[in-house]
Amino acid sequence: xxxxxxxxxxxxxxxxxxxxxxxxxxxxxxxxxxxxxxxxxxxxxxxxxxxxxxxxxxxxxxxxxxxxxxxxxxxxxxxxxxxxxxxxxxxxxxxxxxxxxxxxxxxxxxxxxxxxxxxxxxxxxxxxxxx
Numbered sequence: 001x002x003x004x005x006x007x008x009x010x011x012x013x014x015x016x017x018x019x020x021x022x023x024x025x026x027x028x029x030x031x032x033x034x035x036x037x038x039x040x041x042x043x044x045x046x047x048x049x050x051x052x053x054x055x056x057x058x059x060x061x062x063x064x065x066x067x068x069x070x071x072x073x074x075x076x077x078x079x080x081x082x083x084x085x086x087x088x089x090x091x092x093x094x095x096x097x098x099x100x101x102x103x104x105x106x107x108x109x110x111x112x113x114x115x116x117x118x119x120x121x122x123x124x125x126x127x128x129x130x131x
Contacts, residue, residue, distance in 0.1 A: 029061035037061050045070035 032040065037057040041048055044064045048057050093107060108116075 027061070027065040029058045029065060032058075032061070040065075042075050043069045045074060 027040070029037065029040075034054050034057055037054070038048070040061055041057070041064065044067050046060060046064050048060050051057050051060070
């Protein structure tokens with residue numbers, strides 16, 4: 001009876017240890033996509049400032065992979081593209097007003113340029129045709 005209890009105890013202990021070790025999955029930074037690397041770094045409380053290439057993210061991931069995760073409220077949120085990016089361009093253009101030589105600045109959209117080409121205001125090189 002004592003041997004059966006010890007056997008059960010050691011089996012349960014081994015099972016519990018196996019579950020704990022299963023949580024400790026080896027992180028393969030090189031296999032992650034850039035988006036996954038950014039999320040992983042955010043969980044570690046890091047942001048890759050100045051990273052231009054995927055290899056920069058992989059290097060930082062390898063440096064911090066053994067650090068504990070930060071609490072969810074302290075996770076560094078990755079910068080969102082899209083509407084926020086468009087808004088920052090609008091802010092930039094607004095900040096140019098009032099600067100010398102920038103009073104009459106006009107930014108053309110692709111559709112504006114297409115219309116100018118159809119009307120004959122621009123040639124194929126994008127130069128204004130002289131009259």
